[in-house]
Each structure stands twice: as C-alpha cells, then as structure tokens.
Amino acid sequence: MKLPIFIADAFTARAFRGNPAAVCLIENKLDEDLHQQIAREMNLSETAFIRKLHPSDNFTEKNVNSTLTFVTLSGELKARRAEDDIVLDFPLYPAHPQDFHEVEDLIKTAIGDTLVQDIRYSPDTRKLLVRLSDTYDRSFLENLKVNTGNLLQVENTGKVKGLILTLKGQPGGQTQAFDFYSRYFAPWVGVAEDPVTGSAHTVLSSYWSQELGKKEMRAFQCSCRGGELKVSLRPGGRVDLRGGAAVVVEGTLTA
Known part of the structure; x- marks a missing residue:
C-alpha cells in the first residue's frame, strides 16, 4: 500500500x-x-x-x-485559507483564578523560585496557566529551564494535564511586537514541551484578551523552534488562530 x-x-x-x-x-x-x-x-x-x-x-x-x-476525535475542526496563512476556528476557553497553595508544589517543581504574577486554571482543557512576573522579558522565558521530568511525581489527582507559562509582550522597538509570549508542557500525556500549541492558545487568548482589553493580538510561543500566531476573538465564544x-x-x- x-x-x-x-x-x-x-x-x-x-x-x-x-x-x-x-x-x-x-x-x-x-x-x-x-x-x-x-x-x-x-x-x-x-x-x-x-x-x-x-x-x-x-x-x-x-x-x-x-x-x-x-x-x-476531538470534534469538528474548521480551517480556511487567508492569503498565505491558514486560519483555524477553535472554541474559546475561560481560565479561572487558581489558589496558589493548591498547585504550589507543581509550580515550584517546574520553575523553582521564578516570580509568578497570576495563576489561572481551565477546567475545560485541564490546563494550568502560570503568568510570570512582568519584570521578566522574552529572553528570560526562552532560556528558563523547566523541570518536566519530576512533574509526574507531584500529587495532581489528574486535575492538570498541561502547563502553560506565559508572559506579557513588550514594545517592538527593532524587533516584531507581540502581545504575549508562552511555552507549553504536557508530560502527563507524553509531551515534555510542545513547539507550538493551538489548544493552549484557546486558553491564552481568553486570558490575555481580558488583561489587555484587545480582541486582535499577536502571540509568540518561545520553544526552541518558535511559532507565531495571530489571534482574533469572535462573537459566540470562538477564536481564530492564524499562522503560516x-x-x-x-x-x-x-x-
């Protein structure tokens, strides 16, 4: 065959x-x-x-x-061409405030004493969103050593299946401006770090839209390969994720 x-x-x-x-x-x-x-x-x-x-x-x-x-297997996925890009139509998932003490061991295991500014949890996707302090920049997130090897040893009861680290974007200057940055880890499903993650951005888009007061955003996932996404929130709780x-x-x- x-x-x-x-x-x-x-x-x-x-x-x-x-x-x-x-x-x-x-x-x-x-x-x-x-x-x-x-x-x-x-x-x-x-x-x-x-x-x-x-x-x-x-x-x-x-x-x-x-x-x-x-x-x-995850439901219907709609895709369309937009110039040289592909646009994927996803549901938008809210993330709710999460008590730090309930996930303290998980966060400390993953990133040690890195300063954390906000923690949210998405029950729909079982993703934990951890926003790092605004005092950090993109290079800090890119170079951050994340201990995924020991995360499976942390008591979790199946609540968290994915860890999102995110950071507020910075003005462009001589480089391209992005509204927010992220990295994504899911050792619970066999993925130490994912290069670029559409499903994580269904949560990130919801969070950063509220934080920044914007419905159109540019995002960059800071894995070693790197990936760029254009985010557009739509009525009805949907989001378009566009990329090349x-x-x-x-x-x-x-x-």
Whole structure:
C-alpha cells in the first residue's frame, strides 16, 4: 500500500520552525494499529490521517479558499485559507483564578523560585496557566529551564494535564511586537514541551484578551523552534488562530 504523505511546519513561514506534523492522505479507513505504526515511524508529536467523507469532495484550487470541516476525535475542526496563512476556528476557553497553595508544589517543581504574577486554571482543557512576573522579558522565558521530568511525581489527582507559562509582550522597538509570549508542557500525556500549541492558545487568548482589553493580538510561543500566531476573538465564544505553514517533505509512504 502506497500513501501520499507530507510533513508540514505549522505556525511559521519558514522550514524547520513552528510545529512539525505529518499528514497522510488515505482513501479508506486504516486499522488503528496501522495508524499507530505510521505515527511512530514519523516520530512527530502530531500525525494526521485525512480521508474524504464523501467521494464527491474535491479539494482543488477552485475551492482552496473555502472553509474545510474536519471531523476529528476531538470534534469538528474548521480551517480556511487567508492569503498565505491558514486560519483555524477553535472554541474559546475561560481560565479561572487558581489558589496558589493548591498547585504550589507543581509550580515550584517546574520553575523553582521564578516570580509568578497570576495563576489561572481551565477546567475545560485541564490546563494550568502560570503568568510570570512582568519584570521578566522574552529572553528570560526562552532560556528558563523547566523541570518536566519530576512533574509526574507531584500529587495532581489528574486535575492538570498541561502547563502553560506565559508572559506579557513588550514594545517592538527593532524587533516584531507581540502581545504575549508562552511555552507549553504536557508530560502527563507524553509531551515534555510542545513547539507550538493551538489548544493552549484557546486558553491564552481568553486570558490575555481580558488583561489587555484587545480582541486582535499577536502571540509568540518561545520553544526552541518558535511559532507565531495571530489571534482574533469572535462573537459566540470562538477564536481564530492564524499562522503560516511550510511543507518541508512531500513523498510516498509504503506500508
């Protein structure tokens, strides 16, 4: 069996940055074991298998700017082209104030005595948002050593499945201005640090929109690969996450 396969770097316009994902085009359903074997072979945090639900579907240049709906294990995902970018339509998840003492051990294990300005928790996504002090800058967040190895040993009772570290943005000056920065860690689901995380920005967008009084924002995830997102809050509790994509591998998988 030969299957078309691509590796695309998302939320970037440059190869070898952003979030790498494998995309495998299939005509018919595959066994779940084969899905897992292909994903392990790709050795990436995301491997997507795309199949037409209706044989008449025709994704050509004629409708490349229309909205495509993907039925996923996490629900429907809508995507559309906007100039050279891809726009993903996500729900917006609120984050509520979190008592520091309830998560003190987790935070101390992860970042030691780093100064914390605010802590929020999103019950919908089970993500803990930790805002670092405004006295820090982007380079501090980028260079911060986060101890993910010991987080699984901290008593958690399954409440937290993802840790977001975030920082208020700074004026542009000679560099591009961003409204906020972030990093994301999820060792509870096997991801020490994710390069760029769409789901984390469904929480970050809600939080920073309230903090900054803005519905249009620019965000940068400060992983070693780095990724840029444009955020647009919409009525009805939705958010558009917009970013570039660079295809770096195009080939055929033999299974």
